[in-house]
Amino acid sequence: MRHTxxxxxxxxxxxxxxxxxxxxxxxxxxxxxxxxxxxxAIAFRLAKVLKQAPAQIAEHFIQALQPAMASQATLSQINxxxxxxxxxxxxxxxIATPANYPIKPRRILLEFVSANPTGPLHIGHGRWAVLGSxxxxxxxxxxxxxxxxNYINDAGNQIELFIASIVAAKAGxxxxxxGYHGDYIYTIAxxxxxxxxxxxxxxxxxxxxxxxxxxxxxxxxxxxTGDTLSDAxxxxxxxxxxxxxxxxxxxxAFGDDKDRVLVKSDGSLTYFAVDIAYHWNKIQRHYDQLINxxxxxxxxxxxxxxxxxxxxxxxxxxxxxTVIIGQLVSLVRNGxxxxxxxxxxxxxxxxxxxxxxxxxxxxxxxIYKSSDSxxxxxxxxxxxxxxxxxxxxxxxAHARICQLLLKVGVPPDVDITxxxxxxxxxxxxxxxxxxxxxDTLLDAANAYEPHQLANYSLELARHFxxxxxxxxxxxSTGIQKAYRLWVIAQVQRTLQTVLxxxxxxxxxxx
RNA sequence: GCGCCCGUAGCUCAGCUGGAUAGAGCAACGGACUUCUAAUCCGUAGGCCAGAGGUUCGAAUCCUCUCGGGCGCACCA
Numbered sequence: 001m002r003h004t005x006x007x008x009x010x011x012x013x014x015x016x017x018x019x020x021x022x023x024x025x026x027x028x029x030x031x032x033x034x035x036x037x038x039x040x041a042i043a044f045r046l047a048k049v050l051k052q053a054p055a056q057i058a059e060h061f062i063q064a065l066q067p068a069m070a071s072q073a074t075l076s077q078i079n080x081x082x083x084x085x086x087x088x089x090x091x092x093x094x095i096a097t098p099a100n101y102p103i104k105p106r107r108i109l110l111e112f113v114s115a116n117p118t119g120p121l122h123i124g125h126g127r128w129a130v131l132g133s134x135x136x137x138x139x140x141x142x143x144x145x146x147x148x149x150n151y152i153n154d155a156g157n158q159i160e161l162f163i164a165s166i167v168a169a170k171a172g173x174x175x176x177x178x179g180y181h182g183d184y185i186y187t188i189a190x191x192x193x194x195x196x197x198x199x200x201x202x203x204x205x206x207x208x209x210x211x212x213x214x215x216x217x218x219x220x221x222x223x224x225t226g227d228t229l230s231d232a233x234x235x236x237x238x239x240x241x242x243x244x245x246x247x248x249x250x251x252x253a254f255g256d257d258k259d260r261v262l263v264k265s266d267g268s269l270t271y272f273a274v275d276i277a278y279h280w281n282k283i284q285r286h287y288d289q290l291i292n293x294x295x296x297x298x299x300x301x302x303x304x305x306x307x308x309x310x311x312x313x314x315x316x317x318x319x320x321x322t323v324i325i326g327q328l329v330s331l332v333r334n335g336x337x338x339x340x341x342x343x344x345x346x347x348x349x350x351x352x353x354x355x356x357x358x359x360x361x362x363x364x365x366x367i368y369k370s371s372d373s374x375x376x377x378x379x380x381x382x383x384x385x386x387x388x389x390x391x392x393x394x395x396x397a398h399a400r401i402c403q404l405l406l407k408v409g410v411p412p413d414v415d416i417t418x419x420x421x422x423x424x425x426x427x428x429x430x431x432x433x434x435x436x437x438x439d440t441l442l443d444a445a446n447a448y449e450p451h452q453l454a455n456y457s458l459e460l461a462r463h464f465x466x467x468x469x470x471x472x473x474x475x476s477t478g479i480q481k482a483y484r485l486w487v488i489a490q491v492q493r494t495l496q497t498v499l500x501x502x503x504x505x506x507x508x509x510x
Numbered sequence: 511g512c513g514c515c516c517g518u519a520g521c522u523c524a525g526c527u528g529g530a531u532a533g534a535g536c537a538a539c540g541g542a543c544u545u546c547u548a549a550u551c552c553g554u555a556g557g558c559c560a561g562a563g564g565u566u567c568g569a570a571u572c573c574u575c576u577c578g579g580g581c582g583c584a585c586c587a
Contacts, residue, residue, distance in 0.1 A: 024527090026527075028526075029526090031525095031529095031530070031531090032530075032531085035530075039529090039530085041528090041530090041568095044529070044567065047567070048566095048567085079529095079530055080530085081529080081530065116587080153587070156586095156587060157586070159587095244585080247585095248585095258583095260584095260585095262585095263585085264585040265585060266585080270584090270585065270587090295581090296514075296515065296581050297582065298582080299581070300581085300582045300583055302514090325514075325515075327515065327516075327581080328581070368523080368524090369522085369523060369524085372515060372516070373515085373516070373523075374515085374580060374581090375522095388522075389535095393535080393549070395549085396549050396550075399547075400547065400550085404547095407546065439526095440526085443526055444526090447526075449526090451524085452526070455524055455534085458535080459534080462535095465550055465551070466550095468551085469542095469552085472545080472546065473546060475545080475546080509547080510549065
């Protein structure tokens with residue numbers, strides 16, 4: 001694993017009396033597999049300080065390191081880069097060794113979706129549902145403790161408008177202009193269930209359809225009935241002032257653009273005031289980190305919440321707040337944008353997309369792009385999107401392995417140093433890909449970017465399919481058969497882990 | 511006007527804290543199924559990384575500006 005290698009080799013260099021001047025070795029995977037398994041450009045960064053050519057420095061370092069590495073790898077210098085090429089058996093050993101992740105475990109509260117229960121979930125909520133659940137799996141995979149939470153705004157104006165809309169529909173009256181006009185309003189009006197409960201059940205059902213489940217559903221109204229609100233306001237009071245008969249929070253003292261109103265001049269609370277109470281509640285649950293996933297349409301809200309979290313804690317044992325801003329999903333039909341508003345009639349809901357292309361394709365489609373990048377979904381191309389969706393390519397790799405292993409029965413116990421004799425250079429890209437899995441996982445977790453893992457799974461599947469074409473297993477014999485079986489079993493294991501984190505099924509046949 | 515995100519192959523997108531010849535998928539063209547599932551593989555073609563400056567050994571990546579697109583700038587939630 002990269003981290004261990006960096007540590008070991010840094011120590012080896014230092015004990016040879018080499019001064020790195022604070023530069024980290026920073027290994028990366030070379031973009032050409034025949035350059036080796038790990039590479040570092042440290043010689044370039046030290047060239048100026050050491051007043052030597054990079055190639056010279058690299059050669060010098062290699063001389064110092066080679067003795068310590070000889071049993072595992074060959075070191076070489078190309079164009080000033082130091083390349084490490086593991087011996088085949090060392091590479092196989094690396095793959096077989098369980099990863100340990102150099103992180104400080106944190107207790108994390110991850111909040112996402114948090115849709116108003118005034119209408120069904122749309123595709124945008126779906127993106128956060130997928131991103132959030134993948135991120136939770138990812139952070140847990142490297143050793144953090146994660147609690148997932150869905151915040152429900154079941155109090156306030158929007159809920160009142162929602163209820164008023166249903167009451168009007170029930171009575172056969174026209175729905176208020178600023179009310180909700182979707183078809184679902186009439187559906188709810190025809191049943192006796194509590195409208196908010198009905199909506200929340202539907203949310204849970206939609207989320208469950210793509211395998212997203214929350215540890216907590218936090219209801220806003222519980223903030224109003226308990227002491228949390230007054231308690232939170234009391235804790236932030238030192239940073240507040242009164243002006244124009246409204247109470248303002250001096251958020252500019254914590255980096256916000258302007259101060260924000262908490263208590264309006266009519267005595268009622270702003271949404272922000274309630275949100276402060278919610279975050280106060282989170283802080284009191286003693287997490288190390290709060291992560292919120294918000295759509296780009298809320299990014300302007302970040303500085304004030306961040307300011308509030310700082311003010312509430314007054315610098316004492318701070319809980320860190322991290323807000324992940326994701327770009328929006330837009331729907332297009334016949335080249336024309338489809339407006340996504342809960343108040344307009346014409347709506348495509350998240351459930352429609354799931355039913356159309358299936359949960360696995362939906363999840364993959366929403367996770368394999370960076371959340372910084374907007375997603376445009378053409379409804380007319382929905383079926384085509386299914387064919388284009390690379391998820392089947394990945395699942396097919398897994399299914400191929402499963403069917404093959406089924407025919408073999410119980411694979412034999414193997415001695416890695418023995419089967420390494422069957423290694424050929426053509427297998428190197430696949431083995432490197434397998435070996436780099438823990439590094440990829442760690443990078444993805446540290447960056448809060450599950451899409452890195454989705455892209456990794458594609459890459460692994462590609463290498464596997466190539467291997468499969470040219471390495472018949474059933475007709476091979478002896479060491480070669482054992483080796484090939486071992487390799488595909490490693491691919492199977494890794495694919496299962498990755499697909500598990502992505503929340504996508506790993507079918508045994510297709 | 512101010513702030514955040516984005517601009518990479520025909521289309522959809524990767525490109526990790528600057529590193530070696532910028533990569534996939536889909537679409538196009540040409541090959542490979544009596545052989546572990548062809549939902550696959552191999553090959554060909556496709557690029558002024560929006561544009562212009564700057565930083566340096568080295569820039570798609572960092573800084574500044576311009577153009578173009580998305581989103582946001584409430585005593586709404």
